[in-house]
Amino acid sequence: MARLYLALVHYPVVNRRGELVASAVTNLDLHDIARAACTFGAKRFFVTTPLEDQQGFARRIVEHWTIGPGADHIPDRRRAMELVRVMGSLDEAITAVRDAESRPPRVVATCAREHPQAVGWAVLRRRLADDSPHLLLFGTAWGLAPDVIAAADCVLAPIAGTDGYNHLSVRSAAAIVLDRLLGVPA
Amino acid sequence: MARLYLALVHYPVVNRRGELVASAVTNLDLHDIARAACTFGAKRFFVTTPLEDQQGFARRIVEHWTIGPGADHIPDRRRAMELVRVMGSLDEAITAVRDAESRPPRVVATCAREHPQAVGWAVLRRRLADDSPHLLLFGTAWGLAPDVIAAADCVLAPIAGTDGYNHLSVRSAAAIVLDRLLGVPA
Numbered sequence: 126m127a128r129l130y131l132a133l134v135h136y137p138v139v140n141r142r143g144e145l146v147a148s149a150v151t152n153l154d155l156h157d158i159a160r161a162a163c164t165f166g167a168k169r170f171f172v173t174t175p176l177e178d179q180q181g182f183a184r185r186i187v188e189h190w191t192i193g194p195g196a197d198h199i200p201d202r203r204r205a206m207e208l209v210r211v212m213g214s215l216d217e218a219i220t221a222v223r224d225a226e227s228r229p230p231r232v233v234a235t236c237a238r239e240h241p242q243a244v245g246w247a248v249l250r251r252r253l254a255d256d257s258p259h260l261l262l263f264g265t266a267w268g269l270a271p272d273v274i275a276a277a278d279c280v281l282a283p284i285a286g287t288d289g290y291n292h293l294s295v296r297s298a299a300a301i302v303l304d305r306l307l308g309v310p311a
Numbered sequence: 312m313a314r315l316y317l318a319l320v321h322y323p324v325v326n327r328r329g330e331l332v333a334s335a336v337t338n339l340d341l342h343d344i345a346r347a348a349c350t351f352g353a354k355r356f357f358v359t360t361p362l363e364d365q366q367g368f369a370r371r372i373v374e375h376w377t378i379g380p381g382a383d384h385i386p387d388r389r390r391a392m393e394l395v396r397v398m399g400s401l402d403e404a405i406t407a408v409r410d411a412e413s414r415p416p417r418v419v420a421t422c423a424r425e426h427p428q429a430v431g432w433a434v435l436r437r438r439l440a441d442d443s444p445h446l447l448l449f450g451t452a453w454g455l456a457p458d459v460i461a462a463a464d465c466v467l468a469p470i471a472g473t474d475g476y477n478h479l480s481v482r483s484a485a486a487i488v489l490d491r492l493l494g495v496p497a
Contacts, residue, residue, distance in 0.1 A: 126473070141385070153339050153480075153482075156480065157479075157480045157482055157483050160478050160479055160480055160483065161479060161480075161483050163472070163476050163478070164470070164472035164473070164476055164477050164478065164479055165472060165473060166472070166473035166474065199327070201476070201478045202478070204476065205476075205478065243497075245496075245497050246496040246497065247496075282496075282497040283497075284350070284490070284494070284496075285494075285495060285497060286349070286350035286351060286352070287312070287350070287351060287352035287493070288352065290349050290350055290387070290390065290391075291350050292346050292349070292350065292387045292388070292391065293343075293346055293347060293350055293486065294339075294342065294343045294346055294347075294482070296339075296343055296480070296482055296483060296486075297343050297346065297347050297482060297483065297485075297486035298486075299483075300479065300482075300483035300484075300486045300487050301486050301487060301490045301494070304470070304487045304490065304491070305490070305496055307473070308470070308471075308487070309471060310431075310432040310433075310468075310470075310491055311429075311431055311432065311468040311469075311471060
């Protein structure tokens, strides 16, 4: 089983003018990406934000579905939400993976734009099959800050659309990325 | 270009007890699926519900992003939302495709469960490449009613998860289905 971890980054990301911002946590991001992570066997889904009120909001959602009333109401949702860990920073998430795996993960940034050194889908799929831990980063708002992309070990090729349109939600992008890397179509 | 149409069905669908219900329209379903439809070149995205207040809610969302303030605010969203048509029933959507294509579409139901006569991904991908119109149905709530699945021309194989877990949101499922049928990973 692939040792794939996900992080949904709320800071530092850019807004539509390219300015650095901390984005707000979106309830359905947590649900949709946790469910996709569970479906495809990802190990853990980190939600990173330095804003304490946003950390609290995210933790309340997770607790509702893992130890609160939601856990009995929809047990399948509990299993997905148990993968979520709320973290203050991306570095904390990287440390958590390193502690769990006894070695640092390869950090893979995702980006909707072309990148000159982007890694193709088949290459990353093979690397995951080699059992080495990887942490996939997804940016909220208008995407990961340039510094985060520059600091990653590699950047994954974008999900190319037809006609050059590729404005997927982060929820849709995460689902497609997980399927391309770990899915097995019948 | 594939002649693929999508319908997000709000009635008849089943709830978690298997009872027939009309589900409520969810704002992010419209956004996410319209954006994925636009990314992968689907022709049209129908949102079907017989409930007039729900039709009104869906139309207000679409109008905000196509002719209202949202259209200038995020032009990329406008292009996606212009694919949406709100319909009173699935039959109306089928009729709309037939009128646009001058022939009836093949109606393809999606379902999270295994189906004895399910069509595989590669088969449907080839059929789409043949240029014949197809209408893909996605169920909200706990999925399409059995009668809708029985009346479809075929049922697509489920998105199989690891460990038998496949509780994706309809937003995630639609994104993965579109990518598997029309995507071209680099």
